[in-house]
Amino acid sequence: MTVQNQLEPISIYIHIPFCVSKCAYCDFISHRVGDFEINGGVQTYFNALEMEIALYKELLHNRVVRSIYIGGGTPSSVDGKYIHNLINQLKAYASFSNDIEITLEVNPGTLTEDKLNHYVSAGVNRISMGLQTTNDQLLHKIGRIHSTNDFITSYEAVKRAGIGNISLDLMFGLPGQTLLDIENAISLVARLAPSHVSAYSLKIEEGTPLNESYINGQVQLPDEELERDMYHKLISGLKEIDIHQYELSNFSKYGYESKHNLVYWENKPYLGLGVSSHSKINNERFANTNLIYEYSDMLKAGKYPIIQKESIDKSEDLFESIILGLRLNKGIALHELNAKYEIDFHQKYKNAIEVLIQQGLIEYDDHTIRLTIKGMDLSNQVFLRFMED
Ligand SMILES: C[S@@+](CC[C@H](N)C(=O)[O-])C[C@H]1O[C@@H](n2cnc3c(N)ncnc32)[C@H](O)[C@@H]1O
Ligand code: SF4
Known part of the structure; x- marks a missing residue:
């Protein structure tokens, strides 16, 4: 395919709404794969x-x-051929950049050699695996289907298959x-x-x-102070082993940021495919249905499975660029922001900047604005302050 490259590059997210079983904390759109396999529901979903x-x-x-992220749910809970076919279909329609990143989310306890072979031949070059914690009792309590040892076995199988770029999910709180x-x-x-770690505070x-x-008082959560101590321990402990924080919840070896x-x-364009996915392209945001049967039915009728669509005006887009950009440790390059939105950041947010500096929540100079460590703990407060202006 010839690459004319007049259009801005795009990233693609594909949602696979199946898991072996549901974890106690998770509200991502996913269903027990076994229930769908028995009536051909998995095949129906991939046809859609x-x-x-x-x-x-x-x-x-x-x-x-420039990137494809196949997430879920648990994409590794279905036959590897489905993932292989998906990537092949995209390859036929679009041009993949030479350094394309293709990530697949997998859950320990669901990988087989056959699945890994499919992933590698399809071009998957990054694997994201959920570990959450190394405390086996806790893993069981939160409904995970694997032990720490199962995780290690799957991790090593991925490496043996030739995929060296591995991200691991942890949870705290x-x-x-x-x-x-x-x-x-x-x-x-x-x-x-691993080259990358994501660490999420339990929501x-x-x-x-x-x-x-x-709500019933059957489980107790760590208090806020302990939860923050866990976060700070993760930041410093990972740094000591050369895995550096680059976003509020993300850490990597240098050069392996996702x-x-x-x-x-x-705040660049992306297309979301599959049930419950979201897209942002050409100043429009749209969301697919969360209902798996509705998703297939709409597509069978030749319709886009979109249930919500809105255009984003420039001021809303600017606000999004600020709150998303502040999540990054490098912060926001102000000359780029000023040029993109035709603003003078310093003038426009004079009040917010003054208050946030005084509260010790941001670092600010002529070129960059970024959160301080305290600002990372109170990031929502910072975001809200920008909303007021
Ligand atoms: C969409 S899940 C997919 C990963 C894969 N299915 C697995 O669980 O191994 C991505 C990650 O989100 C995180 N996550 C899910 N629900 C969460 C919650 N309620 N609070 C914080 N993190 C959560 C977990 O770390 C999980 O690994
Ligand atoms: S396996 Fe992953 S996606 Fe599935 S329920 Fe558990 S955390 Fe959610």
């Missing part, structure tokens, strides 16, 4: 995805794809979790030496079993 990709044939034509648990997790990271999501147990996630934080 194929139809959705075909609807975007024009949009993808002449576009360079889990019920009963201690600082020692965090230290143990860092020790395992040091031993495995109690409405409608999840964990929320229920929390290209795909940087697209979100740098």
